[in-house]
Amino acid sequence: MAYSDKVIDHYTNPRNVGTLDKSSHKVGTGLVGAPECGDVMRLQIQVDDNNIITDAKFKTFGCGSAIASSSLATEWLKGKSVDDAMKIDNMDIVEELALPPVKIHCSVLAEDAIKAAINDFRVKNGMEPIVLEKSHH
């Protein structure tokens, strides 16, 4: 199976690889997936007082499409408000990276990671977690 140029680009030059201080109340961490399924994503956001995401970092265990999906997600998150970040849909990632049907689960995982990071941030700051509908595959 051939990868799209955008997947190869994100895979070869992944953006925003790294770790933020997960103990900070300004940082939300989402850890999704499972080692036995072959993908685990950790996505972190740093949020300022105006609810704007100022930084985002990821680390991913998974195939090229999983790495590219999380790399792209961090790029999109930076500069967005938390509310807008909530609206990122996995199908946007599928479209941007031209993922084939067998790789759609990678984009679902990235969306789940974003939402998990936002909820972690909310809970840390005394807000209710947003109840998530099951993402569509």
Added chain:
Amino acid sequence: MNIPIYLDNNATTPMDPRVLEAMLPYFNEKFGNAASRNHPFGWVAEEGVDYAREQVAKLIGATEKEIIFTSGATESDNLAIKGVFEMYKEKGNHIITAVTEHKAVLDACKHVEKLGGRVTYLPVKEDGLIDLAELEAAMSSETILVSIMYGNNEIGVIQPVKEIAAIAHKYGALFMTDATQAVGKIPVNVIADGIDLLALSAHKMYGPKGVGALYVRRKGPRVKVTAQMDGGGHERGMRSGTLNVPGIVGLGKACELAGLEMESEAKRLSALRDKLQNALTVLEESYVNGNVEHRLPHVANISFKYVEGEGLMMAMKDLAVSSGSACTSASLEPSYVLKSLGLSDDLAHSSIRFGLGRFTTEEEVDYAIEVTKKSVNHLRELSPLWEMFKEGIDLDSIEWAEH
């Protein structure tokens, strides 16, 4: 050195130029049908086939009348298993095989189950070998066939074929082996090993694709299989269909070359394989899968924990290898062979199979070592699991969300 480097010789091998040369005349000037008995075109083709039959027989210690040409090992496996089941159903309906067999054997066995057969799928030990005591315990007077592969395609483990054959024979069953990965790589002798049926393929030993053979013993005992392909009664009635003369000539030549060069080639390849394996297991948290002593000389299957196989292969794009990772197949299930060794799913996902071959050079192996090391380290930098491992977090203590 040509990039990418081919290290997937268990999937298929490039054809040896000497094999191609032997085949070429049989595409045009010697185009006859080997079954045409009444003109020179047929005779010439038949001569080519007869000679190839001798070459194949010689490599495995058989006689030429015991070689049935087929389209490849998948067909040979099917013919052996379904053919024995049909032929010997008066005697019994029980077949024994192992969970690490190739799908051609496993699925032929499943077919037999649908026809009323009973099949025992033996588990394997951690090193990939079957337990002979378990085999013996599974034998009964109803057992007509024991089918255990010679060398495994994913991990290269060599089963104790001689001992397995002895147990099968003790209970009056036939012994069949899928020797696709072993023939031409290590000495295989149907007499010394006690093999009654053996499947082999040309394209795994530097021959062409689309041709293989089934060895069917003629003496002590005389084994028969019911044909699975009906037609003109070719191949002693066991496999109808016009013979693939150029392919068969190529298979014959490939067997001849393997017979001549196997010993020195096995030495060279196992030295290169060991060099690769030793250099890569220097990496932290890397594990060789399967028994390393009873193993084909050219194979190493290694898991690099905390990196995922497909992602790794993408980083190693200059190398053609294969992975037990789910992501390489449509099934999303990691390799059933690795899982049956008791490997956890995450280690199965992290495995890479290196398959060296006749045309692999030391320079290529050195390059493969560098590329693999660099790629594993790069992906570990990206891996949250590696970071957690380095921080001393027990990954099993985390409640992972299955998706």
